[in-house]
Amino acid sequence: MKMTGLEKALVNHDRHVASVIAHERELLREVPVRAGASYLDVGCGNGAATLAIGRELGLEVTGIDVDPAQVAAARAAALGTTARFEVGDATSLPFAACRFDIVACHRTTHHIPAWEAAIAESLRVLRPGGWLVYTDLLLPPWAARWGRRLAGRWAGFVTESGLRSALARAHARVEYRRRAGFVLELVARRCDGQCARAGLPCPARRARRAA
Numbered sequence: 514m515k516m517t518g519l520e521k522a523l524v525n526h527d528r529h530v531a532s533v534i535a536h537e538r539e540l541l542r543e544v545p546v547r548a549g550a551s552y553l554d555v556g557c558g559n560g561a562a563t564l565a566i567g568r569e570l571g572l573e574v575t576g577i578d579v580d581p582a583q584v585a586a587a588r589a590a591a592l593g594t595t596a597r598f599e600v601g602d603a604t605s606l607p608f609a610a611c612r613f614d615i616v617a618c619h620r621t622t623h624h625i626p627a628w629e630a631a632i633a634e635s636l637r638v639l640r641p642g643g644w645l646v647y648t649d650l651l652l653p654p655w656a657a658r659w660g661r662r663l664a665g666r667w668a669g670f671v672t673e674s675g676l677r678s679a680l681a682r683a684h685a686r687v688e689y690r691r692r693a694g695f696v697l698e699l700v701a702r703r704c705d706g707q708c709a710r711a712g713l714p715c716p717a718r719r720a721r722r723a724a
Contacts, residue, residue, distance in 0.1 A: 525559050525586075533562040533619055536648065538569070541615075543689040543700045544644045546570050550614040553577065555603050555635055556621030560587025564596055566617075575613070577601045604630035611640040622649045628669030629679055636683035639703040645685060651676070651697040671697075 523529060548571035554563040557576025564587075567574035576598045578584050587598040601607050603618075604627050616635045622628040635645055651671050652660065660670035680687065680701055689700035 525561070530559075530561045530565075534565045537562065537566050537617060537619060537646065540646050540648070540689075540698060540700060541566070541570065544615060544646065546572070546615070549573060551575070551612065552615045552617065553608070553613045553635075553638065555606070555616060555618045555631070556624070557587060557598065558583050560584075560590050560596070560598055562619075563587070563598075564590060564594065567594075567596060572615070575599070575608075577603070577606065579603070604634060606634045606638055608638045610637050611643075612638045613643060614640060615644045615646060617646045619646075619648050620650075622647075622669050622671055625669045626665055626667065628671055629675055631669075632676065632679040633683065636679065636685055636703055639683075639685075641704060643703050644688075645699070645701045645703065647697075647699045647701070649697060650695050651692065652695065 550570075550572055552563075552567060552570075552572040552574045554560075554566075554574065554576040557563045557578050558580075560576050560583075563574050563576045566572065574596045576584075576587055576596070578587070578598070578600065579602055581600050584598050584600045591598060599607065603621060603625055616639055618631070618635055622631055625631045632647075635647075639645060649671055651673060654672055654674070657670035657672045660668065676697075676699075683703055685701040685703045687699060687701045689698075691698045
């Protein structure tokens with residue numbers, strides 16, 4: 514779902530962009546980031562935060578957003594860089610499976626009625642051993658049920674059980690989780706059985722051995 518003009522003005526404001534950068538920087542401390550890693554920002558908006566994180570950490574950044582005007586602004590800001598910005602739907606990402614080392618999704622899924630599909634797509638495009646960095650509103654089941662009845666065609670209502678199921682289907686293991694009120698911060702690592710072939714350790718297998 515595209516944001517209203519007022520919402521775009523708020524999220525594009527320098528103060529909001531600075532807060533997003535600070536938040537993403539904090540969460541990425543939980544990830545063993547290496548220079549040159551591929552980074553996808555789902556719901557990148559005008560790309561300001563995406564570009565700042567890419568410069569700071571030396572990442573190969575790609576951003577995607579459903580709003581053509583936001584993507585146009587991001588492309589203009591990215592001139593002279595290797596960053597790529599594309600118009601696209603988070604529930605059907607135009608990328609091959611196992612394409613990215615890191616996928617970030619910052620307060621995007623509450624705009625998407627089919628938010629479970631957006632999470633599944635974010636995990637699909639992660640390579641084995643890749644990292645999902647996620648933040649959004651998390652509602653108790655009763656509130657999500659009422660939200661879906663009242664506004665389910667225009668917004669997404671994320672629940673703990675739905676998020677846990679999406680992660681389990683992609684064999685993604687939560688490495689960091691913090692909840693403050695209705696806001697959830699989460700970092701998860703994907704393992705889908707290809708880890709050995711890719712020469713990577715399998716976090717899910719380590720967890721089973723430790724259990």
